[in-house]
Amino acid sequence: MSNDLVNKWVRREIRALSAYHVPPAAGYVKLDAMENPYHWPDVMVSEWQSLLATAELNRYPDPAATDLTTTLRNAMQVPVDAKVILGNGSDELIQMILMAVSGNDRVVLAPEPSFVMYKMIASFLGMSYRGVALCDDFSLNESAMLAVIRETQPAVIFLAYPNNPTGNLFEKQAVINIIKAAPGLVVVDEAYHAFAGDSFMSQVMQYPNLVVMRTVSKMGLAGLRLGMLAGNHDWLDEFDKVRLPYNINVLTQLSARFALQHREVLKQQTQQICQDREVLLAGLQAVPGLTVYPSRANFILFKTPTGRADVIFEGLKQRKVLIKNLNKSGGSLRDCLRVTVGAADENQQFLTALVQTLASL
Numbered sequence: 001m002s003n004d005l006v007n008k009w010v011r012r013e014i015r016a017l018s019a020y021h022v023p024p025a026a027g028y029v030k031l032d033a034m035e036n037p038y039h040w041p042d043v044m045v046s047e048w049q050s051l052l053a054t055a056e057l058n059r060y061p062d063p064a065a066t067d068l069t070t071t072l073r074n075a076m077q078v079p080v081d082a083k084v085i086l087g088n089g090s091d092e093l094i095q096m097i098l099m100a101v102s103g104n105d106r107v108v109l110a111p112e113p114s115f116v117m118y119k120m121i122a123s124f125l126g127m128s129y130r131g132v133a134l135c136d137d138f139s140l141n142e143s144a145m146l147a148v149i150r151e152t153q154p155a156v157i158f159l160a161y162p163n164n165p166t167g168n169l170f171e172k173q174a175v176i177n178i179i180k181a182a183p184g185l186v187v188v189d190e191a192y193h194a195f196a197g198d199s200f201m202s203q204v205m206q207y208p209n210l211v212v213m214r215t216v217s218k219m220g221l222a223g224l225r226l227g228m229l230a231g232n233h234d235w236l237d238e239f240d241k242v243r244l245p246y247n248i249n250v251l252t253q254l255s256a257r258f259a260l261q262h263r264e265v266l267k268q269q270t271q272q273i274c275q276d277r278e279v280l281l282a283g284l285q286a287v288p289g290l291t292v293y294p295s296r297a298n299f300i301l302f303k304t305p306t307g308r309a310d311v312i313f314e315g316l317k318q319r320k321v322l323i324k325n326l327n328k329s330g331g332s333l334r335d336c337l338r339v340t341v342g343a344a345d346e347n348q349q350f351l352t353a354l355v356q357t358l359a360s361l
């Protein structure tokens with residue numbers, strides 16, 4: 001009975017979705033979610049705890065997060081003439097952008113495979129989503145993108161730079177050609193900026209339809225839920241209207257500002273992760289039967305022998321290593337697994353478990 005009611009009133013596109021699944025990870029070497037494995041030095045933790053003791057939890061947060069925004073602009077090297085708005089994770093920024101442009105006839109476009117939230121949030125809002133397949137080497141299929149842009153006139157195009165889950169940076173000129181051809185907004189999503197060594201931030205004001213998105217999640221602050229959008233005031237003033245007034249809570253405002261004031265610590269950690277990524281890449285390349293894709297992020301995508309991804313994923317789990325199984329996504333991700341670069345000993349545990357698993361098949 002209640003099911004009939006639900007079917008009557010909940011939109012078809014929502015009923016067709018499955019909820020974003022986050023598997024329990026307690027007891028595992030956790031290499032599934034692009035987290036930074038490192039903590040802070042003890043003195044820094046104590047200093048942060050003293051700061052938190054000053055937080056006024058009885059008061060609403062500063063709705064404009066003024067102090068944090070100033071620190072972020074500096075840390076993220078936002079051009080002075082660009083505006084910045086903050087989100088509860090960059091996921092919320094994606095949602096804000098799409099809420100501001102949504103409508104039944106509006107199209108959201110992204111390459112595929114890419115970050116799943118672009119498509120999911122477009123569906124939540126009843127928008128049409130159009131994916132354009134990447135080339136076999138996961139580079140942008142520029143001519144296909146340009147053709148679909150002409151055909152569908154997308155309101156928003158998302159380009160993850162580097163791309164998740166493939167790990168590569170798209171060719172800069174191809175991205176620029178897409179920005180120039182787009183009739184609407186292009187969001188360059190730089191979630192993995194800390195590991196990429198390249199960015200569109202310095203060019204964000206050169207194109208009237210470009211905005212650049214960042215997050216502190218992959219730099220080591222995933223628990224805070226904080227993302228940032230930078231770009232033209234005209235766009236961001238509108239997006240700011242759909243932002244819920246107190247979306248960045250008091251503890252996040254204090255903690256993120258504190259962490260970014262100590263960003264040398266985060267920088268050392270991300271540089272260590274970049275070094276360890278190369279060690280892990282070489283380790284994976286030495287395992288027979290795998291195709292390993294290069295990465296400019298803090299994770300590595302690899303392809304297992306045909307039809308073996310699920311059993312290898314389960315074998316790793318039995319050996320208490322949790323990574324991400326992308327096989328069921330299908331398409332060019334069939335047989336693919338994705339491992340986050342952890343601490344050196346975790347990466348080694350993963351490689352050992354992988355070799356043991358392969359030997360047991």
Ligand SMILES: *Cc1c(COP(=O)(O)O)cnc(C)c1O
Binds near residue numbers: 089090164189214216
């Ligand atoms: C992880 C990720 C995000 C989401 O980041 P949050 O700030 O944690 O919401 C956005 N885009 C891409 C490409 C990601 O991989």
